[in-house]
Amino acid sequence: MALRCIVGNLQAGEVLWCFWRPCVSLSAPLSRWPCQQTRKRFLSHGPDLKKARLKPRTRLLVSLLFGGGLLAAWWCVDSEKQQKLRLQRVEQLRKAAVGQGTFSLLDHTGRRRxxxxxxxxxxxxxxxxxxxxxxxxxxxxxxxAVVSALDQHPSVPPVQPIFITVDPERDDVAALARYVKDFHPRLIGLTGSVEEVKLAGRDYRVYASPGPKDEDGDYIVDHTILIYLVSPDGLFLDYYNRMKSQNQIVDSVRNHIKNYIRLP
Structure with a gap:
């Protein structure tokens, strides 16, 4: 006689029952009984399904980790490349013969600057x-307007606007004081002797040439029309001609400030 088993859904609480059938010897080991083997297969079936369900999620996690690692590696390489390019740019500017000298002028209050x-x-x-x-x-x-717009950005430090005359014979301290008050309140006007003004302009490669005088003694000065950007190290970084709009200059200055590297 042998024990035949019918296994129901144990998780659903159904009953496991057995009955005798004269086909298998009672002397067979218990582990070989169909009932025992069926129960082992049934109990091991649940965890196998759970493992199978975990495999897609595991693959997704591995893919995300791998992709994130590649992205991080690319970002590090790109950041290092950009850093090298900025350092090369700074070194080139240091070697450029623009703004490398100094100046000594009077501001619109009469103070030597x-x-x-x-x-x-x-x-x-x-x-x-x-x-x-x-x-x-x-x-x-x-x-x-550019300076005022930059003042609206909390991450941007105050930018100092400076106006240097190319006509020192007429633009004395008093004339500059009257003139600069019509513009930004931080604007500083600078003047000096003819030689001092020429030296300052020559340092930034500024062309200035007075035209012929009219019957009233008035004249126009033909000169370079550029706005220069100078870093906190006193290094010339960029220039903006008349074609550059206010927004373009603001964006450029913000970008320079963001990527600024202090000189060693």
């Missing part, structure tokens, strides 16, 4: 003259 006074600050600098009929006022208005 040198380039060292502005170290530690971002500077936007424009060369012009107070008798300029339209271009200089327009450019100084744009420069003032």
């Amino acid at each position: 040198t380039k060292q006074d502005f170290l530690g600050s971002w500077v936007l600098m424009y060369f012009g003259f107070t008798h300029c009929p339209d271009i200089c006022p327009d450019e100084l208005e744009k420069l003032s």
Whole structure:
């Protein structure tokens, strides 16, 4: 006689029952009984399904980790590359013969100023003259608007606007004081002797040439029309011509400040 088993759904609480059938010897080991083998197969079936369900999630996790590792590696390589390019750019600017010298001029309050006074600050600098009929006022208005827009960004430090005359014979301290008050409140006007002004302009490769005088003794100065960006190290970084809009200059200055590398 042998024991035949019928196994129901144990998880559902159904009954496991057996009955005798004269086909298998009672002397057979218990582990070989169909009932025991069926029960072992049934009990091992649940965990196998759970493992099978875990496999897609495991593959997804591995894929995410692998992809994240590749992305992190690419970011590190790209960051290092950009850092090297910025360092190369700084080194090139250091070797450029623009803004490498210094100046000693009088501001619109009569105070003597040198380039060292502005170290530690971002500077936007424009060369012009107070008798300029339209271009200089327009450019100084744009420069003032740029500085005001940059002031609205908490992450951007205050930018110092500077106006250096190319017409020192007419633009004395008093004339500059009257002129700069029409623009940004932080705008500093600088003047000096003819030689001092020429030296400052020559350092930034500024062209300035007075035209012929009219019957009233008035004249126009033909000069370079650029706004210069100077870093806190006193290093010339960029320039903006008349074609550059206010928003373009703001974006450029913000980008320079964001990627700024202090000189060693």
